[in-house]
Amino acid sequence: MAVTAEQVADAMYDLIKEYMGKKKFKAADLTKAMIEKFGEDQCDKALCKQAIRLLVDSGRCVYTYFGGSYIEIPHAEGAAGGA
Amino acid sequence: MAEPQRNTPLLDELKKGPWPSFVTQIEEMADAGKEACDQLLRLLERSYNEKIGHWKHGGIVGVMGYGGGVIGRYNDLPEEFPAIAHFHTMRVNMPSGWFYTSDALRTICDIWDRHGSGLTNMHGSTGDIILLGTTTEHLEPCFAELTANDFDLGGSGSDMRTPSCCVGPARCEWACYDTLALTHDITNHFQDELHRPAFPYKFKIKCSGCPNDCVASIARADLSIIGTWRDRIRIDQAEVRNYAAAGLNIEREVCGNCPTKCIEWDGNELKIDDENCVRCMHCINAMPKALRPGVDTGATILLGAKAPIVEGAQLSSVLVPFMKIEPPYEELYDLIERIWDFWGEHGKNRERVGELMQRVGLGNFLEAIGVEPVPEMVAYPRDNPYIFYEEYFVEEGEEEEEEVEA
Numbered sequence: 359m360a361v362t363a364e365q366v367a368d369a370m371y372d373l374i375k376e377y378m379g380k381k382k383f384k385a386a387d388l389t390k391a392m393i394e395k396f397g398e399d400q401c402d403k404a405l406c407k408q409a410i411r412l413l414v415d416s417g418r419c420v421y422t423y424f425g426g427s428y429i430e431i432p433h434a435e436g437a438a439g440g441a
Numbered sequence: 442m443a444e445p446q447r448n449t450p451l452l453d454e455l456k457k458g459p460w461p462s463f464v465t466q467i468e469e470m471a472d473a474g475k476e477a478c479d480q481l482l483r484l485l486e487r488s489y490n491e492k493i494g495h496w497k498h499g500g501i502v503g504v505m506g507y508g509g510g511v512i513g514r515y516n517d518l519p520e521e522f523p524a525i526a527h528f529h530t531m532r533v534n535m536p537s538g539w540f541y542t543s544d545a546l547r548t549i550c551d552i553w554d555r556h557g558s559g560l561t562n563m564h565g566s567t568g569d570i571i572l573l574g575t576t577t578e579h580l581e582p583c584f585a586e587l588t589a590n591d592f593d594l595g596g597s598g599s600d601m602r603t604p605s606c607c608v609g610p611a612r613c614e615w616a617c618y619d620t621l622a623l624t625h626d627i628t629n630h631f632q633d634e635l636h637r638p639a640f641p642y643k644f645k646i647k648c649s650g651c652p653n654d655c656v657a658s659i660a661r662a663d664l665s666i667i668g669t670w671r672d673r674i675r676i677d678q679a680e681v682r683n684y685a686a687a688g689l690n691i692e693r694e695v696c697g698n699c700p701t702k703c704i705e706w707d708g709n710e711l712k713i714d715d716e717n718c719v720r721c722m723h724c725i726n727a728m729p730k731a732l733r734p735g736v737d738t739g740a741t742i743l744l745g746a747k748a749p750i751v752e753g754a755q756l757s758s759v760l761v762p763f764m765k766i767e768p769p770y771e772e773l774y775d776l777i778e779r780i781w782d783f784w785g786e787h788g789k790n791r792e793r794v795g796e797l798m799q800r801v802g803l804g805n806f807l808e809a810i811g812v813e814p815v816p817e818m819v820a821y822p823r824d825n826p827y828i829f830y831e832e833y834f835v836e837e838g839e840e841e842e843e844e845v846e847a
């Protein structure tokens with residue numbers, strides 16, 4: 359595959375950033391969007407899994423939980439209130 | 442602190458029954474100087490008075506790299522209850538079968554004394570060690586201490602939850618496979634799925650060594666792995682006669698309660714028609730010295746149990762009637778991966794695999810994961826009519842095409 363995990367991670371990050379505050383993405387949503395973007399011959403589930411690992415392990419993104427698990431850009435915790 | 446005396450008449454009611462009370466236990470920690478426990482009691486008393494809950498959940502809390510294992514909790518009155526403004530739970534992966542040395546237990550409790558409220562729940566419904574109540578700042582240092590002592594966080598959110606099992610062959614002669622070894626292996630094999638939530642919703646795996654199903658996997662796990670055998674129940678006729686001599690009414694208590702009436706007792710010899718035995722364990726439980734499971738053992742794999750949330754409660758149903766359970770467990774892991782693939786692709790947000798199975802129909806589901814329909818999948822007569830799958834299977838778009846052709 360010509361596309362690297364780093365490229366997919368960057369594309370995922372851009373997508374999350376673009377929709378920040380409007381729409382939350384789950385791992386499967388990101389995977390589907392990337393396969394659509396790069397094409398099935400360039401990008402598959404395993405590559406997307408690697409890309410998500412890069413995003414999360416570097417701290418560029420974090421997992422969040424709102425009735426289900428999402429991947430977001432770290433931001434101030436709304437529920438934490440004044441604490 | 443110059444706090445007024447804690448006054449909790451409603452909570453005190455909960456200490457009056459014959460059982461141990463969570464109120465007493467939280468009070469013990471409060472009196473030992475845990476400010477968080479003191480405020481927890483005050484807030485609960487207030488909730489009972491107001492009939493209003495003051496907890497918010499979810500959010501961003503976690504440890505670096507993990508999407509599971511920490512469950513965020515905040516109260517909505519942080520000015521009045523600052524010690525419990527955060528009260529997060531950490532789920533810690535328990536050892537298979539819940540075997541500890543007292544030293545390991547002390548280690549966990551000491552870590553939790555340093556980093557949390559001191560309150561634990563041994564164990565939660567997932568099976569994990571539940572450490573109740575800490576703040577966001579303590580999560581990473583607590584995690585670092587846990588891992589330094591060979592403990593890891595368990596699952597939460599839309600991931601594979603911490604797998605759990607019965608004590609199995611460690612203490613129980615009925616175990617038809619090594620539940621402890623399998624659970625440990627699943628935990629290691631699927632680390633990514635455990636720590637990095639990528640599913641539509643939670644997925645639980647529970648392993649019971651025999652059909653007694655001591656971890657209630659059939660009701661509590663999306664994937665239930667229940668030990669069974671495919672040869673004959675082992676009978677020690679001399680021990681059967683001893684039971685009779687000791688006063689057991691074998692005809693009534695054993696033969697009479699066999700669900701398929703496949704046992705006969707003529708007063709001297711016990712005969713089992715194993716072809717018609719459904720492996721319910723009743724006779725074995727009734728005469729453990731005389732009867733034992735066979736020696737060609739493995740497990741039945743069942744899928745789909747869940748508690749009522751969107752849809753009603755559901756028990757797991759048979760997917761594979763018999764599978765050998767031996768390392769490296771390839772057949773089982775292949776099956777699990779195929780289930781996850783299909784569910785990941787087609788499951789809606791927050792749809793459990795059992796609900797997906799019902800929505801698409803068992804026939805379509807089996808075809809998608811490459812499992813052949815077999816009679817053992819029929820839960821009740823005239824239920825899931827498995828033999829007609831091919832005829833009822835309609836590809837998307839096929840209907841329109843047929844109309845054009847006709």
Ligand code: HEM
Pocket residue numbers: 823
């Ligand atoms: C237009 C006429 C009819 C239609 C469309 C029809 C349709 C059906 C359907 C869909 C079932 C359920 C099958 C299943 O559970 O798999 C059924 C069951 C049954 N039908 Fe009919 N049926 C018709 C006429 C009749 C007649 C005239 C009789 C008897 C004289 C009859 C007797 C039964 C019986 C005994 C059952 C089985 C109930 C059970 O499962 O316990 N049906 N029918």
Ligand code: HEM
Pocket residue numbers: 823
């Ligand atoms: C017009 C006449 C008949 C009708 C409408 C009829 C209809 C049905 C239906 C709908 C079923 C249920 C099938 C299912 O649940 O999937 C059934 C089952 C059955 N029928 Fe008939 N039937 C008729 C005549 C007969 C006759 C003449 C016999 C025997 C000589 C018979 C023996 C049976 C038996 C034994 C079953 C039970 C099968 C089982 O346990 O699943 N039926 N019948």
Ligand code: SF4
Pocket residue numbers: 607608609610613614615616617649650651652653654655656
């Ligand atoms: S499920 Fe069976 S093997 Fe496991 S502890 Fe219970 S009786 Fe023993």
Ligand code: SF4
Pocket residue numbers: 698699700701702703704713717718719720721722723724725
């Ligand atoms: S295990 Fe259950 S079905 Fe089998 S012979 Fe014993 S009582 Fe009957």
